[in-house]
Amino acid sequence: MTAPDRDKLLVVEDDDGLCRQYRWAFPGRTVLTANSRAEAMEVLERERPAVAVIDLGLPPDPDGVTEGFATLHDLLAICPDMKVIVATGNGAKRNAIHAIGHGAHDFYEKPVDIDVLRLIVERAFRLFDLEAENRALGAIAGSSPIKSVITAADSMLKICRDIEKLAQTDVPVLLLGDSGTGKEVLARALHDLSPRAGGPFIAINCGAIPEHLLESELFGHERGAFTGAVRQTLGRVELAQKGTLFLDEIGDLPMSLQVKLLRFLQEHVIERVGGRKSIPVDARIVSATNQNLEQRVETQQFRMDLFYRLNIVSVRIPPLRERPGDAVLLGRYFLARFARESGRRVIGLSEEAVAALAAHPWPGNIRELENRIRRGAIMAEGRFVEPADLELAPADAAVIDLRTARQRAEREAIHIAIAHSQGSIATAARRLGVSRPTLYALIESLGIADLVKAGYSNDQSEPITESEAQ
Numbered sequence: 473m474t475a476p477d478r479d480k481l482l483v484v485e486d487d488d489g490l491c492r493q494y495r496w497a498f499p500g501r502t503v504l505t506a507n508s509r510a511e512a513m514e515v516l517e518r519e520r521p522a523v524a525v526i527d528l529g530l531p532p533d534p535d536g537v538t539e540g541f542a543t544l545h546d547l548l549a550i551c552p553d554m555k556v557i558v559a560t561g562n563g564a565k566r567n568a569i570h571a572i573g574h575g576a577h578d579f580y581e582k583p584v585d586i587d588v589l590r591l592i593v594e595r596a597f598r599l600f601d602l603e604a605e606n607r608a609l610g611a612i613a614g615s616s617p618i619k620s621v622i623t624a625a626d627s628m629l630k631i632c633r634d635i636e637k638l639a640q641t642d643v644p645v646l647l648l649g650d651s652g653t654g655k656e657v658l659a660r661a662l663h664d665l666s667p668r669a670g671g672p673f674i675a676i677n678c679g680a681i682p683e684h685l686l687e688s689e690l691f692g693h694e695r696g697a698f699t700g701a702v703r704q705t706l707g708r709v710e711l712a713q714k715g716t717l718f719l720d721e722i723g724d725l726p727m728s729l730q731v732k733l734l735r736f737l738q739e740h741v742i743e744r745v746g747g748r749k750s751i752p753v754d755a756r757i758v759s760a761t762n763q764n765l766e767q768r769v770e771t772q773q774f775r776m777d778l779f780y781r782l783n784i785v786s787v788r789i790p791p792l793r794e795r796p797g798d799a800v801l802l803g804r805y806f807l808a809r810f811a812r813e814s815g816r817r818v819i820g821l822s823e824e825a826v827a828a829l830a831a832h833p834w835p836g837n838i839r840e841l842e843n844r845i846r847r848g849a850i851m852a853e854g855r856f857v858e859p860a861d862l863e864l865a866p867a868d869a870a871v872i873d874l875r876t877a878r879q880r881a882e883r884e885a886i887h888i889a890i891a892h893s894q895g896s897i898a899t900a901a902r903r904l905g906v907s908r909p910t911l912y913a914l915i916e917s918l919g920i921a922d923l924v925k926a927g928y929s930n931d932q933s934e935p936i937t938e939s940e941a942q
């Protein structure tokens with residue numbers, strides 16, 4: 473299918489007179505019309521319009537909304553980037569809200585006011601353009617030199633280039649970074665880009681295996697080496713023959729094994745537990761830690777000679793919070809992946825979710841981000857993942873202007889006061905220290921009249937007195 477056409481407007485409307493009106497109303501756009509869902513899908517396949525206006529009352533259900541919603545669903549399933557505006561009957565706000573929840577970009581109420589509709593449609597075209605540009609930018613920014621490493625941050629792009637260079641050598645590399653920053657991803661990339669790519673990549677977490685098992689896990693054992701050693705077993709070092717050995721959490725390697733590892737690094741030979749033979753092993757060593765190894769050397773928990781052997785080249789991986797743009801870029805990447813894997817129709821992150829991702833400090837780094845997005849892809853009810861789906865607080869509180877902050881606080885105070893006044897506006901006004909007309913004016917200007925009416929007010933019968941009005 474071709475790319476969406478940024479000038480084409482699709483109108484799905486069964487009234488031919490209205491279709492004509494639409495054509496006149498948008499002289500600068502190519503207006504394509506369809507009378508039914510089937511026709512709309514044909515036009516979509518052929519023309520890929522950027523924006524669509526659809527009437528919810530379409531045949532065979534012109535008086536209901538089922539066909540309109542089905543059309544909305546089908547259009548977005550094929551073309552999720554398209555901006556769809558739905559036309560609803562007078563007063564049918566519930567349908568409009570339902571449509572937005574199902575991915576519609578906007579709605580307008582019939583009868584058609586062409587000036588208003590023009591504004592809505594032009595806004596949709598502008599947004600479509602902006603998003604298309606963003607996607608193009610994202611594709612460029614996200615084009616990291618290493619396929620498995622998604623990043624747009626300069627510091628990480630530099631690390632990727634360093635990894636590419638280091639991959640051509642055999643020097644031991646020490647990867648330093650907090651938990652979940654992608655140390656294993658980079659270790660694997662180092663292997664995959666190296667001439668050893670055809671050989672094995674063997675990883676071992678030195679902190680996760682009990683000390684008494686670790687020696688045999690690393691170096692293997694001969695039959696009868698200890699009770700239960702019923703057969704000869706190769707260790708991870710030997711299994712990495714002609715490949716790469718990734719020693720994760722190297723700071724946790726017990727002192728007794730540090731000597732043995734050092735010998736391997738110096739002489740490229742190992743001895744299995746219970747064995748006497750020196751076995752040559754050709755494996756590249758990449759290690760990683762989130763601890764301060766120098767400090768462990770100072771406190772004599774880590775051998776200095778081993779530290780220098782492992783640390784011929786070190787690569788410090790920045791935490792996610794220090795990679796500008798990466799939380800959102802990775803968030804979109806994971807969401808696309810999880811949505812695809814789970815077959816869910818979650819299309820994107822809401823603006824609020826993007827802001828929340830950008831503001832969160834990510835103590836658990838990319839692993840935390842991945843887990844939150846996995847949750848969001850499952851929990852999202854509409855088409856967009858919201859901050860609550862990610863169990864993140866909305867971020868906008870930190871960046872709103874003072875006027876918005878004041879209005880928000882006023883809204884909240886009014887709701888609380890009315891709720892505590894059993895719905896009486898007069899009592900609420902007294903509690904808030906304002907006159908009743910002022911409170912009414914505030915409720916009106918803050919746009920919460922409907923909520924106040926629906927929620928609490930039993931105040932309808934209390935007319936404003938003359939003295940109050942002054």
Ligand SMILES: Nc1ncnc2c1ncn2[C@@H]1O[C@H](COP(=O)(O)OP(=O)(O)OP(=O)(O)O)[C@@H](O)[C@H]1O
Pocket residue numbers: 620621622623649650651652653654655656657658720762802838839842
């Ligand atoms: N730049 C990246 N692009 C895509 N996925 C990434 C990136 N970095 C990390 N990940 C993913 O994040 C998760 C954590 O990464 P990884 O296991 O490499 O971190 P780590 O630093 O080795 O963590 P730990 O220290 O806890 O072992 C993995 O699922 C990994 O695939």
